[in-house]
Amino acid sequence: MPRLRWPSGPMWILFLFLFIFFICEVLIYFIVLLKCGWPSVSTSDEPLKIMILADTHLLGPREGHWFDKIRREWQMSRSYSTAMLLFNPDAVFVLGDLFDEGKWSNDVEWKYYMKRFHDLFGSSSTYAVVGNHDIGFHYSATNAKWKRFEEDFQTSSVQLIPIKGKLFVLVNSIAFEGDGCQMCREAETLLDSVSEDLACIQGNGGSRCKTHVPYTQPILMTHFPLYRQSDMNCTGEDAPSPADKAAEFRPRWECLSHVATRTIMRKIKPRVAFTAHTHSGCYNTDHGIPEWTVASFSWRNRNNPNFLLVTNQL
Secondary structure, X not given: OOOOOOOOOHHHHHHHHHHHHHHHHHXXXXXXXXXXXXXXXXXXXXXXXEEEEOOOOEOOOOOOOHHHHHHHHHHHHHHHHHHHHHHOOOEEEEEOOOEOOOOOOOHHHHHHHHHHHHHHHOOOOEEEEOOHHHHOOHHHOOHHHHHHHHHHHOOOOEEEEEEOOEEEEEEOHHHOOOOOOHHHHHHXXXXXXXXXXXXXXXXXXXXXXXXXXXXXXXXXXXXXXXXXXXXXOOEOOOOOOHHHHOOOOOXXXXXXXXXXXXXXXXXHOOOEEEEOOOOOOEEEOOOOOOEEEOOOOOOOOOOOOOOEEEEOOO
16 A cells, blocks of 8 residues: 655755745634624624724835835735635725825826735725825825825715715815815815705705715714824723823824814714724724724734724614
């Protein structure tokens, strides 16, 4: 009877390398993510399931080592593709700072950025919110950068999106500086329009409404957190360290201004808000509704990057 023979010499080394690579770079993502799951729901109806990422910070040509870029994008790619396979969400939201150097990119670099983003996260059900690294903080966010992002991601400074009967409002937090700039004026006009549309839907306005779905209290998505003085009230497993919690926030830099927050809350009347920007997680109810600040999805920003799995029963 023939006997099985183990490979020897170089073949054995190659086999061992491939086995270790498979365990450490493929299987490990399944092992970790199988510990996650959708929140339980108390209804027989099919729930809406959404996945929320933030601050992916795809590196550009100026900052970061080339190997660091390859490594981080491989990690995000494996995590994302594994999560999509295991959880199959109805929609994915990426809450800003998709790119690390979008604010500096010329059009050629931007096109390459867009290709990499779609290669990693491309999906017809993926929605992007603009962040300061994508177009710059307000003082450096030119009309060309702002419009480039909107055109390529088919979005606007304030956008109402119905998904399976639920209403989402995406807001460009950089556009609420209140200084009368073109981006700010357009955002304020769009905010008024979305507010009127929501009121029309809620009042059963029928064909007079721009959006023809039953009213549900909307879900707010934006890059900057709602106004808060610091992260001192933050709770959650991925909340900042005590030292970081004590750091004082600067409105319009680390969070929305108090005026912008009040304006958005009054006109949208959201039931929950999802925000980003700080790279750490945070759950708080400072404004009378649950607000989840989503931690960064990149290993470059934290040692335990993560994402949220959310159902419509929040």
